[in-house]
Amino acid sequence: MNSPGSESQNLLSAAIEKLHATQSPQEVLPPLSVLEHARHRLVSKLPAEGHGLAETIRHLQEDLKPAFNASSRSAKYYGFVTGGSTPIASIADNFVTACDQNVQVHLPNETVATDVEDRALSLLCELLDLNPESWPHRTFTTGATASNVVGLACGREYIIAEASAHRTDAEISVGEYGIVEAMRRAGIDKIQILTTVPHSSLSKAASILGLGRASVVTVGCEDAPHKFDMKVLRNLLEQPSSASIVAVSASEVNTGLFATMGQEEMQELRNLCDMYGAWIHVDGAFGILGRVLHKHTHESITQACAGLELADSITGDGHKLLNVPYDCGFFLSRHRNIAARVFQNPNAAYLATSNGPDSIMSPLNIGLENSRRFRALPVYASLVAYGKSGYRDMLERQIELSRGIAKFILESEDYELLPESGADKEERLGGIFIIVLFRAKDDSLNKRLVDSIKATRKIYVSGTSWNGHAACRFAVSNWQTDVAKDLPLIKEVLQSVIVSQN
Ligand SMILES: *Cc1c(COP(=O)(O)O)cnc(C)c1O
DSSP states (O other): OOOTTOSOHHHHHHHHHHHHSOOOTTOSSOOHHHHHHHHHHSOOSOOSSOOOHHHHHHIIIIIIGGGSOOTTTOTTEESTTOOOOOHHHHHHHHHHHHHTOOOSSOOTTTOSHHHHHHHHHHHHHHHTTOOGGGOOEEEEESSHHHHHHHHHHHHHHHHHHHHHTTTOSSOOOHHHHOHHHHHHHHTOOEEEEEESSOOHHHHHHHHHTTSOGGGEEEOBOSSOTTSBOHHHHHHHHTOTTEEEEEEEESSOTTTOOOSOOSHHHHHHHHHHHHHTTOEEEEEOTTGGGGGGSOTTTOHHHHHHHTTGGGSSEEEEETTTTTOOOSSOEEEEESOHHHHHHHHOOTTOGGGOOOOOSSOOOOGGGTSSOSSOOOTHHHHHHHHHHHHHHHHHHHHHHHHHHHHHHHHHHHHOSSEEEESOOOSOHHHHHHTOOSEEEEEESSHHHHHHHHHHHHHTTSOEEEEEEETTEEEEEEEOOOTTOOHHHHHHHHHHHHHHHHHHHO
16 A cells, blocks of 8 residues: 555655756747647546555656746746746745645744744845835735735725724724625725726736725826826825725836836825825735845836835735745735734634734734745745845846847837837836837737747747737746846847748
8 A cells, every 4th residue: 555654765855856857948848749748647537546656756757747837947938927946945945845834823932933934024025125114014925916815905904994984983894894884884885996007916806805806997197008197096086985995016017117106106196095095005026126126227117116115015926036936925014903903813712822022923813824835934045045136136137138138129120119109219228127028010920929939949928918919028037047148049039930930
């Protein structure tokens, strides 16, 4: 009978080493035949007798592994904003598995895990130039989507309480009464989420939370949809019987553009929201990392990230630019009291925290999950290993490659950089963060562009649409980015698809 425990230590170590060995860096995508093969070999019924360790390792190694894409291993992968995993983060992630540590309750006399988690989050604040003391509600999530859910949940709690403050001294809590009753007591008949070019997950979060996808309203400028039309925003905020969350896209996933352009704009937004009891949530899944850059080298990006500390809450992704393995996002909020009102596990004596002199809140009372993975450790390890300058260096290389691609496109007769803009070349390049959106000028090539690029099997890009037409998108988000090696290859591929078209 096969059951865990009978394996030899040598077999285990050898297996782990082998599974970690990298795939050929040339292969960005597995060939279709390999995918077919793998699908064919998937075990289709639960085995009555297990196959055992040796055979299962062979199955993972030989049948399945070649059929996974190399997004986390290859720097030639520019699809979506996938990120990679720094070497130390990968090691720490294995450590997490080995320790099988739960970070549900803060138990300072039993484990240091929740201390590590809280420290990882405060180091993260420092990385992002945010004062950890100003962001006492901080937690890790599975990703930016979950973090947006947490953000809107906190915002919902806050704006209803604000709206009712002038009617009653009682605390009107959505967490306590539910949304219908809380809105009734607060005299609110509409909750709106006002934003510009939101990520799709914001609508998903609105749906999950009972606010509804229809509550997400874009208030972008006509000529610059990523920027707030302050007049429209003000008109909506001041509608009677409504309560609002303002969601700032920093940066926007299609173009990489930021919703605000500096301290003054954010301050204006803050003042307006304070006037109407609105909550400001920043979706900075990848854009928030722009705060590690130096002003004198990346003025436009640092400008766009300035003032984000005036928000009430911030979403960030670990598995994007932070380059830790998947299953890691983070959430920061300035409102410690809101956290417990939304997430507190009531009446669970067996989960009681031993309240020490430290101020670490039990993760289960400030986030979505109870039991969960110790996803803080890879973040902690990577921040300790590379520090602020290491992260700045990674991001600078990614930006340099993105701008190299954008420059090539701007100078090409066959391609067009998006969004269209009247600004001069230097200004456009200076605004490029890690996303390059473009299209082929020739319509028929443009329709096939993404497939043609992927068919070279040298680089991977993802498709999107812009103003109703097909468009192509590079997202550079891997620590392995090497401009001297990657840029010539990208240019060669972009040129080759033009040549083969003619
Ligand atoms: C990627 C992304 C998300 C969703 O993140 P997940 O980690 O996939 O849940 C949300 N907002 C923005 C701006 C993003 O780029």
